[in-house]
Amino acid sequence: xxxxxxxxxxxxxxxxxxxxxxxxxxxxxxxxxxxxxxxxxxxxxxxxxxxxxxxxxxxxxxxxxxxxxxxxxxxxxxxxxxxxxxxxxxxxxxxxxxxxxxxxxxxxxxxxxxxxxxxxxxxxxxxxxxxxxxxxxxxxxxxxxxxxxxxxxxxxxxxxxxxxxxxxxxxxxxxxxxxxxxxxxxxxxxxxxxxxxxxxxxxxxxxxxxxxxxxxxxxxxxxxxxxxxxxxxxxxxxxxxxxxxxxxxxxxxxxxxxxxxxxxxxxxxxxxxxxxxxxxxxxxxxxxxxxxxxxxxxxxxxxxxxxxxxxxxxxxxxxxxxxxxxxxxxxxxxxxxxxxxxxxxxxxxxxxxxxxxxxxxxxxxxxxxxxxxxxxxxxxx
Numbered sequence: 001x002x003x004x005x006x007x008x009x010x011x012x013x014x015x016x017x018x019x020x021x022x023x024x025x026x027x028x029x030x031x032x033x034x035x036x037x038x039x040x041x042x043x044x045x046x047x048x049x050x051x052x053x054x055x056x057x058x059x060x061x062x063x064x065x066x067x068x069x070x071x072x073x074x075x076x077x078x079x080x081x082x083x084x085x086x087x088x089x090x091x092x093x094x095x096x097x098x099x100x101x102x103x104x105x106x107x108x109x110x111x112x113x114x115x116x117x118x119x120x121x122x123x124x125x126x127x128x129x130x131x132x133x134x135x136x137x138x139x140x141x142x143x144x145x146x147x148x149x150x151x152x153x154x155x156x157x158x159x160x161x162x163x164x165x166x167x168x169x170x171x172x173x174x175x176x177x178x179x180x181x182x183x184x185x186x187x188x189x190x191x192x193x194x195x196x197x198x199x200x201x202x203x204x205x206x207x208x209x210x211x212x213x214x215x216x217x218x219x220x221x222x223x224x225x226x227x228x229x230x231x232x233x234x235x236x237x238x239x240x241x242x243x244x245x246x247x248x249x250x251x252x253x254x255x256x257x258x259x260x261x262x263x264x265x266x267x268x269x270x271x272x273x274x275x276x277x278x279x280x281x282x283x284x285x286x287x288x289x290x291x292x293x294x295x296x297x298x299x300x301x302x303x304x305x306x307x308x309x310x311x312x313x314x315x316x317x318x319x320x321x322x323x324x325x326x327x328x329x330x331x332x333x334x335x336x337x338x339x340x341x342x343x344x345x346x347x348x349x350x351x352x353x354x355x356x357x358x359x360x361x362x363x364x365x366x367x368x369x370x371x372x373x374x375x376x377x378x379x380x381x
Contacts, residue, residue, distance in 0.1 A: 027083065034079045038092060041100050073104040077114050090118065097124040107131050112139040117146040123231040127280050145272040151239045152271065158369035159243040162376040181206040218302045218379050220244060221253045223289045224340075225309035228281045232341040233308050238264075238271040238278075240340065240368040245269055249379050253296055257289035258282035259314065285315035290323040294332075301331040304375060308337045311349040311356075321355050328360035333378070336363040340371060 080092050096102045097120055105111050106124045115121060125140045132140055184206035192201040224230070224237040234256070241254040245268050253265045256278055267274040286309055297303045305327055313320055327334050336356050338346030346365040357363040366374070 030079060031083050034076060034083060034092075037076050038096055038100065073102060073108060074110050074114065077105075077111060081114075089116075090120075093118075094120040097121065103128055103131065106140065107136055109136050109139050112136065112143065117143045117150075119147060119151075119232070119235065122147040122235060122275075126231055126234070126275060126278060127228060129276065130279075141272070141276060144275055148235075148239060148272040148275065151235070152242060155236075155239055155368050155372075156243050159240075159247075159372045162369065162372035163247060163379075217251055217299070218249055218375075219251045219253065219296070219298060219304065220375055221255070221293045221296050221303065221305045223255045223257060223293045223305065223307045223309075225284055225286070225289075225307075226256045226258055226278050226280055226282075227284050227310070227312075229310055229347070230308070231280055232343075233337070233339055234278055234280070235275065236341045236368050237308055238268075238274050240371060241268045242271040243368075244372065244375065250375065251298075253293075255289060255292060255296075257285065257292075259285045259288075261289050261292045263292075283314040284309070284312060286311070286313050287315045287317075287320035287323055290320060290327070294323060294327055297327070297330075297332055300327075303332045304335065304378065305332055306335040306337055306340075306371065308340045310338060310347065311336065311352040313349070313352055317352060317355070320352070321359060324356050324361050325359045334361040335366075335371075335374070336361045337366055337371070338363070339365040340368060342367055 077093075080089050084092065093105070093115065097105055105115060106121065106128050121143055125143055129137060129140060185202060185204075186200070188204050188206055189200060189202050192203055193199070194201065222237050222241055224234055226234055237254065241252050244250060244252045252268060253263070254268050254274070256262045256264055258279070259282060262277075264274050264277065267277065286307065290305070290307060293305045293307075297305070324334055324336075334356075336353055338348035338353065353363045
C-alpha cells in the first residue's frame with residue numbers, strides 16, 4: 001500500500017519506481033494503467049528498458065513484457081474521463097493525438113462519439129480526414145462545426161472590439177446625448193472656467209458624427225500555408241476571414257497554398273466547410289502564392305497582403321523576394337505572419353523572413369485579434 005503523499009510520485013515515475021514505492025492499488029492502479037497505456041509507447045523508454053514500450057497491463061498485474069494492450073482506445077478514453085480532472089484529460093488527449101499519433105481517436109466512430117471537441121481534435125481531424133470512411137467523416141464534420149462555432153463566437157467579440165471606435169470624429173450639428181464629445185467640449189470651453197466657483201460653464205457644446213466616415217474599399221488578402229505544421233494557423237485564418245467577412249469598407253480574400261494555390265474565398269462564410277476542403281501537408285511554394293495574391297490587388301494603396309507561413313520556401317526564394325518587393329514598392333502593406341493563432345508562438349525560417357523584412361514586409365506573429373486590430377487601424381485612417 002502506497003502512502004497517499006507518495007502516490008502522485010508513483011504515478012509520475014511509473015513502473016521504475018515499483019521497487020522503492022511499491023505498486024498502486026484500487027483507483028490509483030487504474031490511473032497508473034491508463035498513463036502507461038499512453039506514455040509506455042515512448043520509444044526512449046523502450047530503448048532504456050524502463051517500460052514495455054507499448055500498452056498497459058491490467059490493474060494489479062505489473063509484470064511487464066511486450067504483450068498486447070488490455071485496453072482499447074475507447075476503454076482508455078472512458079477511463080481517463082472517469083479517473084482524471086478535466087485539465088489532465090485534455091493534456092492526455094492532446095498527447096495521444098499529437099505526440100503518439102493514435103489515429104483511432106479520430107478515425108474510430110466509437111471514439112469520436114466519446115471525445116470532447118477541442119482545437120487539438122480539430123487539428124487531428126484535418127490531418128487524418130483522408131483516412132476516414134464516410135461514416136467517420138460525418139462524425140468528424142460535426143466536431144469541426146462544433147469547434148469552429150466556439151472559435152467564431154470567441155473571435156467575433158475581438159473583431160467587434162477592434163472595429164469599434166473607427167467611427168468618424170467629424171463635428172456634427174445633431175445635438176444628441178449619444179453623440180456628445182466630452183473632451184472636445186471641455187477644450188472648447190476652457191475660457192469659461194471660473195476658478196472662484198470651481199465650475200466650467202458650457203457655452204459651446206460639441207458633438208461628433210456617429211456615422212462611419214466614407215472610406216475607399218480596402219482589401220485583406222490572406223494567403224495561408226497549408227503544410228502540416230501550420231494546422232493551427234489554417235484554422236484561425238479561416239475563422240478570422242469569416243469574422244471579417246462583410247465588414248463595411250473591407251473586402252476579404254482567403255487563399256490556401258502548398259505547391260499549388262487554391263482560392264477559398266467563396267467558402268469564407270462557412271469556415272467549417274472550408275476547413276474540410278483544406279489538404280494539409282505537401283510542399284510549399286510561397287512565391288507562387290504571393291504572385292497570385294498580387295494579381296488580386298485592386299488598389300495597391302488600399303490593400304493588405306498577409307502571408308501566413310513558416311517561411312520554409314520550397315520554391316524559388318529569389319522570386320519570393322521579388323514578389324514582396326514589388327508589392328511594397330506599389331504601396332501595398334505586406335504582413336509575413338509566422339503564426340496566426342491564440343498562442344502566436346512561431347517556429348519559422350528566420351533567414352527567409354529576414355530577407356522579406358528587409359524589403360519592407362512586416363514580419364512576426366499575431367493572434368487573430370491583433371490582426372483584426374491592425375486591419376481596423378488601417379481602415380480608420
